[in-house]
Each structure stands twice: as structure tokens, then as C-alpha cells.
Amino acid sequence: MPQLNPSPWFAILVFSWLVLLTIVMPKTLNHTFPNEPSHQNTQTPKTDSWTWPW
Incomplete structure (x- = not known):
């Protein structure tokens, strides 16, 4: 059997x-994305509680 x-x-x-x-691997690893991810702000914005009029 040849196999x-x-x-x-x-x-x-x-x-x-x-x-x-x-x-294949060097071409894949050298790929750059057009939109680089940016760091998000870690500070949470100060929000006031809602005062309902009723």
C-alpha cells in the first residue's frame, strides 16, 4: 500500500x-493595522444624581 x-x-x-x-509568518507578523488602538481614559466622569420633579 503506497500510503x-x-x-x-x-x-x-x-x-x-x-x-x-x-x-508566510514574517508577512503576517509585519502586518500593521491602519487604526492603532488608543488608550481609553481610566477616570470615570462625575455624574450628578437626577432630581425628579414629582
Whole structure:
């Protein structure tokens, strides 16, 4: 049975991992987002309680 011979499948596995780690990963890690997240204000605004007229 040819599927039990590991030599061609192991070479394909190693080659695909080398391509992934050398080409795809650096391109993905160098991606920059156009809108950088900004820090939100941690202070809570002072709110007055509502005085109902009734």
C-alpha cells in the first residue's frame, strides 16, 4: 500500500512547514493595522444624581 510509505509525505510536510515559517509568518507578523488602538481614559466622569420633579 503506497500510503504507508512515509518518505514522500514526510518531505511534503517538512517543505510545507519551511514555507510557512520562512514566507508566510514574517508577512503576517509585519502586518500593521491602519487604526492603532488608543488608550481609553481610566477616570470615570462625575455624574450628578437626577432630581425628579414629582
